[in-house]
Amino acid sequence: MGIMWLLGGNDSQKRRVIEKCDQEDGQLITECYCQNGHSILSDKGVFDGHPGLTLKLKNGKQEGYLSISPFIGDCRREFINFERIPGNVVELCCPVCSEPFPIYNECSCGAHLVALFTSPKTQFSHCVGLCQRIGCLHSELISERDLRLFSRQDYF
Numbered sequence: 772m773g774i775m776w777l778l779g780g781n782d783s784q785k786r787r788v789i790e791k792c793d794q795e796d797g798q799l800i801t802e803c804y805c806q807n808g809h810s811i812l813s814d815k816g817v818f819d820g821h822p823g824l825t826l827k828l829k830n831g832k833q834e835g836y837l838s839i840s841p842f843i844g845d846c847r848r849e850f851i852n853f854e855r856i857p858g859n860v861v862e863l864c865c866p867v868c869s870e871p872f873p874i875y876n877e878c879s880c881g882a883h884l885v886a887l888f889t890s891p892k893t894q895f896s897h898c899v900g901l902c903q904r905i906g907c908l909h910s911e912l913i914s915e916r917d918l919r920l921f922s923r924q925d926y927f
Contacts, residue, residue, distance in 0.1 A: 800841040800843070801844075808871065815849075816851075821842075823838035823839055824840075826863050827860045827865065829861060836850075836852065837851065856907050858904065861903070872885035873886050878903075883902070883903050
């Protein structure tokens with residue numbers, strides 16, 4: 772079970788741990804790509820029989836991988852050769868070409884929300900989002916619909 776942080780109020784520094792995280796209606800990501808068209812679905816992590824989304828993680832001290840559940844809203848993840856430190860901001864890159872994923876928006880935690888594309892074409896209308904901060908409320912896959920909804924409400 773992942774630990775997630777929730778910022779309270781308008782940019783206040785109050786935080787509380789969210790210990791439960793559920794899948795939203797079982798929405799499954801069956802295709803996911805970097806901006807160069809490389810598939811990031813991989814058997815490095817398997818969740819309920821489905822390949823996970825594998826990302827390369829980088830920070831000033833280490834490089835490794837993260838495999839996350841392909842179900843929207845599911846917090847399950849596996850860190851591979853990377854020390855997980857909640858609160859740290861990491862660069863999320865394609866595991867094939869090592870290019871950083873493009874920024875979709877600023878997250879409410881102050882880090883960036885990156886776009887993972889659900890089509891080989893780089894279209895922000897066909898993407899899911901993921902926060903760069905380990906343990907953030909949005910360090911789970913956020914659906915295309917919710918990305919647009921949160922942006923319109925100035926949540927990000």
